[in-house]
Every structure is written in C-alpha cells, then in structure tokens.
Amino acid sequence: MNRPAPDLSRLSLNQETVRQLPLPELAAALERTGVPGVGLWRGPVQQYGPEAAARLARDHGLTVTSLCRGGFFTAAGPAERRRALDDNRAALDEAAALGTGTLVLVSGGLPDGSRDLPGARERVADALAELGPYAQERGVRLAIEPLHPMYASDRCVVSTLGQALDLAERFPAERVGVVVDTYHLWWDERVPEQIARAGAAGRIAAFQVADWVTPLPEGVLLGRGQLGDGSVDLRGFRRQVDAAGYQGPVEVEIFNPRLWERDGAEVLAQTAQRYAEHVLG
Template identity: 60%
Template sequence: MRGFSLNQATTKRWPLDELVPGCVAAGVTGVGLWREEVADYGTDKAASLVRDAGLTVTSLCRGGFFHDDAWYDENRRAIEQAHTLGTDTLVLVSGGLPGSSRDIDGARRHVGDAIGALVPDALAAGVRLAIEPLHPMFASDRCVVSTLGQALQLAAPYPAEAVGVVIDTYHLWWDDTVWDGIAAAGAAHRIAAFQLADWITPLPEGVLLGRGLPGTGSVDMRRFAQAVRATGYDGYVEVEVFHEEVWSRPGADVLAQALAGYEAAVA
C-alpha cells in the first residue's frame, strides 16, 4: 500500500494552513480533506496550498446524505469540489431514513438510484464515488448502508471506475463477513479507500465522537491491513478519528501518534 494519509477530521482544530506544512515536516505525502473546512478556507486556495506542498489529496468527505431533498445538486457540487482539489475519491455517507419513514429497504434502493444518477457526472470529472458503510447504530439518521456487502450490492450495477467502496475499520470490525467482503471488493476492483480508526469503550455520550487512534481500542488493525493488502490494493491508508480528547491536543502530537499507530498496523 502506498502509505499514510492524515484525514483532516483527525486533527479537526488544526487549521489547514498549519496542517499542510505539518504533514510536510513529518514526511507525510497524503491528506484527506472535508468539504466544510475546505469551503471555509476557499476551495481554489486549498487546492493551491496542497498542490504547492506536494501533497496528494487522498479523498474528499463527504457526499451522499441522499435523504435530503437537495441531494442531487449538493452532490454535483461535491464532485466539482473533489475535481478542483485533484482527488479521485469522493466519500459518500448515504444518509438515514427520510422523515418518519421506517422503510429501510426502500431507503437503500433510493441510495442506489441516486448514485446511478450521479455516475455520469462522476465519470466526466474523473471522480470515483466511494460508498462508505457505517456501523448499524447510525442506520436511522446517518447511513442506511451498514455492511460492506450492502455497499458492494449498491456499487455492482455501475462501472468500478465510477463507484467503489470504503473500508473503515471502526465501522466494520464487528462483522464476521467482512473478510469475504474485502476479498470480493478487491476482486471487483471496488476498494476506493481504506481508513483506520479504533473502537474504544466505554463510548462517550456522543457516539459519533467515539473513535480512537489506531492501537488504542479493540480493533485488530493488522488483520484488516493484511486482508486489504492481499487484494492488491495499492492506495493510501487514511487515519480518520473523531474524538474530543484527540481534537484538544496539538495537531503535530496527534499526527505523530497516528503515524505510530499506522506503522504498527500496516508496516
């Protein structure tokens, strides 16, 4: 695999114009970016910043949220933003159940149809739509796609160069079918991104912020890395963590610990 990438979410309070030189100083060559922070900084300005620093933008997060009425226009903007930043990967978080609906199967079908509607735009921009399954506890409000198998089923009708999947250890570590899913994703050339985050207990009150840096929780990171590597995946490995304690620390310190956790899992 190509190497370590720092996802911007891991150092949320590290301003982009400090994060980029911090990565360069640490010998890091990849960075995953988030739409809101990039827009606040200025998309064109951010693109120039990372390009001039010699960094690869390994992904942009996030598109999706197809339960919102404005999903089509918003996702077209996300594809354009990814293209401007020079990344070939737009991470999709599908969104939850619309309104008061309890029809999760129908919601998943809508996700598949919505992705299909975006495929021509993605292909034209050279941006791959990367479906990310999230842990089932997020199914109602954030992501009705809960397993790698579901993500692969949604991707299957579309060209692999247009639609892939994200393997995120935090969201998939609990699923005993994930190993067959990783092999299938690799065989179909569907792995668009590989992300590391640990599962820590007890979970904080805001479960969305319950991710730990690699090596601090329950996930067998090395097994995931070996399984992904065995498929022939040669992309970057992002560390993407959401946790208030992590965010409160200096960005350079978090980056150093993230690198150490990556090296222990992947090297």
Template identity: 75%
Template sequence: MTAPVPLSRLSVNQETVRQLSLPDLAAGCVKEGITAVGLWRSPVQEYGVERTARLLRESGLAVTSLCRGGFFTDPEPAARARALDDNRAAIDEAVTLGTDTLVLVSGGLPPGSRDLVGAREHIADALAELGPYARERGVRLAIEPLHPMFAADRCVVSTLSQALDLAERFPAEQVGVVVDTYHLWWDDQAPAQIARAGRGGRIHAFQLADWITPLPAGVLLGRGQLGDGSVDFKAFRALVDAAGYAGRIEVEIFNEELWARDGGEVLRETAERFRTHV
C-alpha cells in the same frame, strides 16, 4: 507475517486534527513526512477550494479523498433535488482538489420511515444520476458503510456486503466502496466482502480508526487512536493488501480528546501508531 507498512502509504484525514488550520495541517504533515491528506468539504470551503488546492500542491501533498457526498434517502422531491445538486458540487470540488474519490455517507431513514429497503433504493436512484457525472470528471463515488449504530440517523448502508450490492449495479469506475475499520471490525463477513470488493476493483478508499468504549453520547465522536482499542489493524491491512489494494491508507478519527491536544503532536503520534499498529 505482513511486511511493515511504509509511511508513504499514510494519509491523515483533516478531521483527525481538526484543531489545525489548513496551512498548519500542511506544514505539520511535511514536518512528519506525511505525504497525503483526506479532506472535508466544510473546512475546505471556509478556506477556499482553489486556495486549498494550491496550498496542498505547493506543499507536495496528495489528496486521497473528499468527505462527503451522500444523504440520498429523503424521497421528498425538493430535498432530493437539493441533495443531487449538492453532490454535483462536491464532485466539482473533488476535481479542483485533485482527488479521484468522493466519500458518500448515504443517509439514514427519512423522517417517520421504518423502511430500510426503500431507503437503500433511493440511494441506488441517486447513484444512477450521479455516476456518469462523476465519471466524466474522473471522480469515483465511494459508498461508505457506516456501523449499524448509525443506521437510523446517518447511513442505512451498514455492511460492506450491502455497500457492494449497491455499488455493483454500476461500473467500478463510477461507484466503489470505502473499507473503514471502525465500521466493519465486528463483522465476520468483512474478510470475504473485502475480497469481493478487491476482485471488482471497488476498494476506492481504506480508512482506519480504532474502536474504544464506553461510547460517548451521540456516539459520533467515539473513535479511538490506532492501538487504543479493539481493532486488529494488521489483520485488516493483510486482507486489503491481499485484495489487491495498494493505495494510501487514511487515518480518520473523530475524538474530542485528540482535538484538545496540540495538533502537531497528534500528527506525530498518528504516524508512530501507523508504523507500529498497521
């Protein structure tokens, strides 16, 4: 029912193949016909932000997003000031890297707190400060709802609905959302919320990973290669397409088994799985 997805829509997030250096990532993508990557701040800073930008430009690779800003929920003034400074630095790095999207992982409950509603308000306060700064530089802040299993320690924004409730307080050019199948696949409200996000022009990124079990200790590295788990990617793509999103689709998998393998082989497999399952 859905037309086959062209490989030109694939972007591979560098954490999917974190065993690859940036030059090897760039060369591997070129070899497999992959035309875009998603980046993380820490390996980019290690290699050098300007140097990364030059490498990717010379390789003809687009940058779909930079991960990550966020961690806005600690109300302690010094922590809050540090978080805002760090997010402004992330926005600047996004500009240098030539991407228009900074992914935000909003932060968990502050230490000792049980106040989810209050923590979400701290996020709104930070977005109000950062939105204009980002907008002036052509960068959009993309709130990523994380699976509810991360609500305490990583991100109090657990559903696309909550992310949109936050984003819609600001212009779509400043603040949007990430649609990530790993975090949203279980939610029967996701289809309606994807449509809502599309109507508002707020789908700033579309990311894929599969849901596999059993989850490992700490659950962070439990994501699966496309096709290995429970996610119906074609159904998700149909929803996101129908919502008017025509941009790149980023594969972002954290999985120690993938990291232990040859990175070039994982890139090839990812492109194949993308063609077959998405």
C-alpha cells in the same frame, strides 16, 4: 543502534483527526512529519477555497486522497432529493478541483417516521445512477462508505460492506466503489470475504483506519479511538485489503474530542508512530 524510519509512503491523515489545525498549519505539519497524503472535508475546503486548497496541497507535496463527504440521498420528498443531488454535484466539482479521485458518500438515514430500510437503500441507488455520469466526467469516483449499524436510523442505511457492494455493483467500477473503514466494519465476520469480493472487482476506493474504544460517548459519533487504543486488528485489516489488491492510501480518520484538545502537531506525530506500530508490519 538507530531503527530505520517507518515507511509512511501510504499514510494519509484525514483532517478531522486534527481538526484543531487550520489547513495551512495542517499542510506544513504533514510535510514536516513526512506524511504524504491528506483527506479533506468540504466545510474547511469551502471556507479556504477548493482551488486555493489544491495549490496548498501541491506546494507542500501532498496528495489529496479523498474528500468527505457527499451522500444523504434518502429523503423521500422530491424537493429534498433535488437539493441533495445538487449538493453532491457541487461536492464532485470540489473533489475535481482538489485533484482527488474519491468522494466519500455517507448515504443518509431513514426519513422521519419511516421504517423502510430497503426503500431508503433504493433511493441511494437512484442517486448513484443519476450522479455516476457526472462523476465520471470529472474523474471522481463515488465511494459508498458503510457505517456501523448504530448509525442506520439517522446517518447511513448502508451498514455492511456487502450492502455497499450490492449497490456499487449495479454500476461500472470506475464510477462507484466502496470504502473499507475499520471502525465501522471490524465487528462483521463476513468482512474478509467481502473485502476479497471488493478487491476482485476493483471496487476498493478508499481504506480508512480508526480504533474502537468503549464506553462509547453520548451521541456515539465522536467515539473513534487512536490507533492501538481499542479492539480492532488494524494490521490484520491492512493485510486483508492488501491481499485483495488494494495498494492505495491508508487514511487515518479519527473523531475524538480528547485528541482535538491536544496540540495538533503532537497528535499528528503520535498518529504516525501508531500507524507504524499497529498498521504496518
């Protein structure tokens, strides 16, 4: 007896999961596989052109669920901070052109020689205050993504969902939300209550999934695992996020050179299967 096809209606594939596929090939493969959403990255979008990328997505029936990434707000010098703000305004323009309502923010690490985590987080808040009105005018929400604490020194001083919410709640929910990413948050026993807090306030802007596998590679950035290969209760996370009121896309974002070495369409098909097995239900 044939099994019914899995419900992929909420599935989105972040393009870094299959970065070996150029945008036109990725769009066509997503349409063939029945995946309706795609998360895009600024580098490939800039090369292809935001308006052209938006047309490509529409032509293949795809929704752009997010644009990665803005952020890197923590520089202490005024010139560096101005450059960061200008770059984020450009990112918001690109997100608006793509038709996505979510710009994912990686906040930035400590400046060279600094040990002042609270000060760095305050600079993130200052940037959100300046960018919020610009974002709202373009119909894009700033989405703070907390990253695992191992990235606090060099990439992201926001390490927990609670810290992200503490920042986001200084601003209207339609301007600033948070990203719930299983890879970065699975270890924190406070996550269930923080997901509920985020949902009650309408702050969940994006939900991203990847698995945690060990040993981590040198440099740790490219160690995300395929769904079902690691330690994360992906289905449990999805149920918590749903219970908090989030019904948006579930975006698979995996950085893994072993996946990039394989045929991209094959990885996409496997990812859809793993989503059905480990996230749905």
